[in-house]
Amino acid sequence: MAAKVVTPSTTLLKIFETWKGGVVRVERNKVLNTRLDVILDRPEKNNCLSGEMMKQFGEHAEKFSDDKNALIVVSGVGKSFCSGADLGLIKDISDKKLGVEMFGYMSTVLTLLNSSPAISIAKIHGHALGGATEICSSTDIRIAHSSSKIAFFQSKMGIVPSWGGAFYLEKIMGRGRALAAMGRANVMTAKEAKELGYVDFVYENEEDAESFINQIASSGLEVTRAQKAMLNAVQVGTDAQKKILESVWNGETHRNALQKQLDAVVKK
Numbered sequence: 001m002a003a004k005v006v007t008p009s010t011t012l013l014k015i016f017e018t019w020k021g022g023v024v025r026v027e028r029n030k031v032l033n034t035r036l037d038v039i040l041d042r043p044e045k046n047n048c049l050s051g052e053m054m055k056q057f058g059e060h061a062e063k064f065s066d067d068k069n070a071l072i073v074v075s076g077v078g079k080s081f082c083s084g085a086d087l088g089l090i091k092d093i094s095d096k097k098l099g100v101e102m103f104g105y106m107s108t109v110l111t112l113l114n115s116s117p118a119i120s121i122a123k124i125h126g127h128a129l130g131g132a133t134e135i136c137s138s139t140d141i142r143i144a145h146s147s148s149k150i151a152f153f154q155s156k157m158g159i160v161p162s163w164g165g166a167f168y169l170e171k172i173m174g175r176g177r178a179l180a181a182m183g184r185a186n187v188m189t190a191k192e193a194k195e196l197g198y199v200d201f202v203y204e205n206e207e208d209a210e211s212f213i214n215q216i217a218s219s220g221l222e223v224t225r226a227q228k229a230m231l232n233a234v235q236v237g238t239d240a241q242k243k244i245l246e247s248v249w250n251g252e253t254h255r256n257a258l259q260k261q262l263d264a265v266v267k268k
Contacts, residue, residue, distance in 0.1 A: 006058035006112065007106045012098060016051030019089045024056040024251050026063050034070035034213055034221045036118070043078025046127060049085045058105065061112045069118035069226035070217040074135060076174040080126030082135065084153070099162065106131075107164025110138035114168065121213055122197070123162065124148050124190070130157070134165025137172060140228065141216075143209060144190035150185045172196050206228070223253050 008016060022042025029035035038060070040047040049057075062074060076082050091103055113120055113135075122128075122136035124144035130153040136142050143152065152169075154161050161169070161182070169178045175195050181188070193199040203209040217224045226248045233240035248254060 003007075005104065008055065008058065008059045009101050010106060012093070014054065014099045015089070015092050015224070019044065019086055019092070020052030021050040021086075022047070022053045024053050024060060026060040028068075029073075030231045031210075032071070032217060034217055034224070035213075036066065036069045037073040037114075037229075038072060040074070040076040040082050043076075044240070045086070046075040046083040047078065047132075047253045048083045048087075049089075049131065051086070051089050054085070054089075054106065058109050061109050064112050064116040066118075068221070069116065070221045071213065072113065072116060072118045072120040072139075073123055074113075074121070074139060075126070077122040078126075081124045081148070082132035083121070083127050084132050086132030090157075091156040099159075103162050103164065106134075106162070110134065110164050114138045115141070117229065119224060119228050121216075123209060123213070124150065127151075129153050131163055131165075134161055134163040137165040137168035139199060139203075142193075143203055143212060143251045144193060144199045144251060145209070146202050146204055147189050148190040149187050149192070150193050150195075151185060152182050153185050155182055162184045186242060195247050210244050219257075220253050222251065224249055 007013070018047070022045065025038070025039040025041055027039065038149045040053070042048065042053065045090050059103070075201065093099060111153055119141065120139040121141045122139040123145060124142060125148055126137060128136055128148065128150045133150060133152050152161070160166065160213050164210055166178070166182070169182070172178070173181065175198055181196070181198075188196070190202045194202055201212050203212065230241060233244050
């Protein structure tokens with residue numbers, strides 16, 4: 001999908017603007033310049049999304065497809081990743097029409113995150129509850145601190161995933177496991193979520209998490225983006241895969257890596 005700013009409907013926007021607090025910061029990583037950090041910053045509320053933050057999420061969506069991105073990492077400030085949406089805000093949009101409008105808005109934002117040419121990663125710690133799991137589900141990879149708690153709480157609130165997360169969840173876990181997680185709405189540990197295939201890597205400390213993330217982009221911008229492009233091309237056909245292969249074969253990274261391996265063989 002082309003880069004664009006996502007804007008809510010006029011009615012939804014007015015409600016969003018009445019629910020202040022927190023910020024969604026999007027920054028170029030200081031250590032790895034091919035990494036874009038999406039930071040949920042409302043620690044006093046466990047990063048639950050205010051209307052203002054939802055609006056900002058859409059405003060930043062055009063940055064997800066930036067050609068400089070090899071990685072997009074979504075994380076939260078403070079004790080938790082995110083505890084979902086502000087309940088007061090949800091009460092204010094409890095009208096059926098507004099609920100559907102919110103679905104259209106947030107699902108579009110998360111589709112842009114998921115469809116970015118960059119590999120997207122949710123870096124979970126503390127709690128990831130309700131709507132937060134939909135953000136996580138829209139990313140390509142989910143890593144979680146060993147003490148993390150993850151729950152698809154929507155059914156306990158009498159609703160279904162409302163930001164488009166169900167589409168990704170079935171792909172990640174399979175239909176049966178996805179339905180069980182949605183229906184039970186139980187709190188899962190990071191280990192349990194990994195056993196179910198939802199979490200890809202469990203980390204014990206910040207150093208482990210950052211090492212795992214940065215290793216994914218260790219081959220450079222073009223080659224890292226090509227890995228995701230290749231998996232996408234598999235769904236299209238052989239010609240699409242050939243095109244991705246041609247984009248990196250005999251490129252500078254390929255030549256340097258090949259020479260390094262040949263030199264190592266000679267030294268033995």
